[in-house]
Amino acid sequence: MACTGAHALRAPFHPPSTSRPDVTDETPKIQEPRLWSADGWTARVIKNDDDDGWAVAMTKDGASEPALVGPWTMGRDKKNPKPLDGNAFSTLVKTAHEFVRRSEQQLQASLHQSIAVTAGAKRVTVTLDIVPDDENPTANLSAQDEDGETLASVRVSPSFKLTRASAVAWAEAGFAKPASR
Numbered sequence: 095m096a097c098t099g100a101h102a103l104r105a106p107f108h109p110p111s112t113s114r115p116d117v118t119d120e121t122p123k124i125q126e127p128r129l130w131s132a133d134g135w136t137a138r139v140i141k142n143d144d145d146d147g148w149a150v151a152m153t154k155d156g157a158s159e160p161a162l163v164g165p166w167t168m169g170r171d172k173k174n175p176k177p178l179d180g181n182a183f184s185t186l187v188k189t190a191h192e193f194v195r196r197s198e199q200q201l202q203a204s205l206h207q208s209i210a211v212t213a214g215a216k217r218v219t220v221t222l223d224i225v226p227d228d229e230n231p232t233a234n235l236s237a238q239d240e241d242g243e244t245l246a247s248v249r250v251s252p253s254f255k256l257t258r259a260s261a262v263a264w265a266e267a268g269f270a271k272p273a274s275r
Contacts, residue, residue: 127177131155135187139166139175148175152190162190207256213265218245220261224252237269245269 124131128139134155140163142149147168151160167176208221217240224233233254236247246269254260254272264272 125178125180128175130178130183132183133187135190137178137183137186139178142166150178150186152186154190154194162193164189209256209258209261211258211261211265213262216240216265218261218265220256220264222250222254222256226252235264235272237265248272 124136130137136153136155138151138153138160140149140151142165148166149163150166152162152164153160168174169176205224205226206221208219210217210219212218219238221236221238222233223236225231231252233250233252234247235250235254235256237245239245248269248271250272260272264270
């Protein structure tokens, strides 16, 4: 099955089966030299537009874009790609899953930051929670004491940089709304 054009990176749609409710995944497995689909993932070997080689795109079922695209090995004839096989597919699924997991963790860490500081004689935990939105992102800066009691909470710009110095300065200023930069 040749894959060209805009549809080359799309995962096939498999409607959920209702014939056996006790079975959660009845998606048929596809095992072709350039296309494998199983375990919620589709691996598609594609022409690498950047050079004369090949790439493999890993797409989670239901996603419109690949989660991971990486180089793929040339076959023995040095023109065509090496065919996909079970071991390669398993490795690709594991790699793509880990990549997605790490990306989600990184996003979560950038949107929800927390720093414990000492301001005056008190230990204070300052948190910055960013709510991403294409049109109107928001952010909230808050402080809690050692018992978890909220000392202050203010809206700040989503571009506010939470650092140890900015947290201490905010606490020492009596939790007044930080000036926009």
